[in-house]
Amino acid sequence: MRVLITGGNGQLGKTIIQLLRDKECVLGELDPVYSNCEIICTNKGTLDITNLGEVKSYFMKFKPNMVINAGAYTHVEQCELNNDLCFKVNALGPRNLAFASEEIEAKLIHLSTDYVFDGQKKMPYQEHDLPNPINAYGKSKYLGEEYAKEFCSRYYILRTSWLYGYEGKNFVNTMLAAGKEKKELHVVADQIGSPTNTIDLAYHLLQLAAADEYGIYHCTGNGECSWYEFAKKIMEYAETNCKIHPISTLDYNSTIQRPPYSTLDHMMLRCTIGDHMRNWQDALKDFIKNLTDRRIL
């Protein structure tokens, strides 16, 4: 088994690599298929997923059986400004990986987002719901999903949301840093979604891939909250005295449209390997408890 990971310097990429090395985490042991696996870590410098020729020759050389695309252009505001680069990385990137995976008969596990939906539904989105992205990031990720499906027969698409891990820029790390410096913060209270710990996502991703249960999956922390409720829990678990005040999306100075409601139902996980995603509060508490020694798994 040879597993190739793109975006290996990103927060999810790093967690997947560590889990493949450790073979177990708080959720359990990995499938035995990974016991002797060779890990091929790549990043933008060693494998630029936007370059089709480079991707094809890299795959021919290393012949992975499994390709995990954790590489993406994830800065939602910048995606709006740098439209071409956003579509190049988030749509052509997975297209190139899908072509090259198909050529060597590898499985492709591609990560996508709750932002493929417009957020107008009043109950959790299921895998069969029709995407209708409302910003450049969501549109580019949706096109990436379409390409992955079209050009690779052994595809997985895992949609996740509000992701945080120890390494990298994310809401939890930003709030923890801000909470040390400021006495109060204002956070949006009318956007609802599900915070997701990278460990839970990495574990389910690898277990699914081992099971050959191809298709589209929703994989997020269980339960839902607003960014305001999320921030309050971060401060509570970190025992920080920073006060959080709710504000509306209109009060938040952003020109980018975001889905007001993007909770994802895990129907396909439940129907296949089972849904062992922790509820978002438990996963967050565990994350903060282990912050000091940064014990990722």
Ligand SMILES: NC(=O)c1ccc[n+]([C@@H]2O[C@H](COP(=O)([O-])OP(=O)(O)OC[C@H]3O[C@@H](n4cnc5c(N)ncnc54)[C@H](OP(=O)(O)O)[C@@H]3O)[C@@H](O)[C@H]2O)c1
């Ligand atoms: N973060 C979230 O809240 C969230 C929510 C929903 C879905 N997702 C999806 O989950 C996946 C993982 O997200 P993440 O938060 O772990 O992302 P991340 O931390 O931003 O990491 C993405 C990585 O992709 C790399 N990358 C950018 N352009 C590349 C290229 N041309 N070729 C190869 N690698 C490239 C980046 O490298 P540089 O750092 O060098 O640019 C970065 O290391 C992505 O598909 C994302 O769309 C994330």
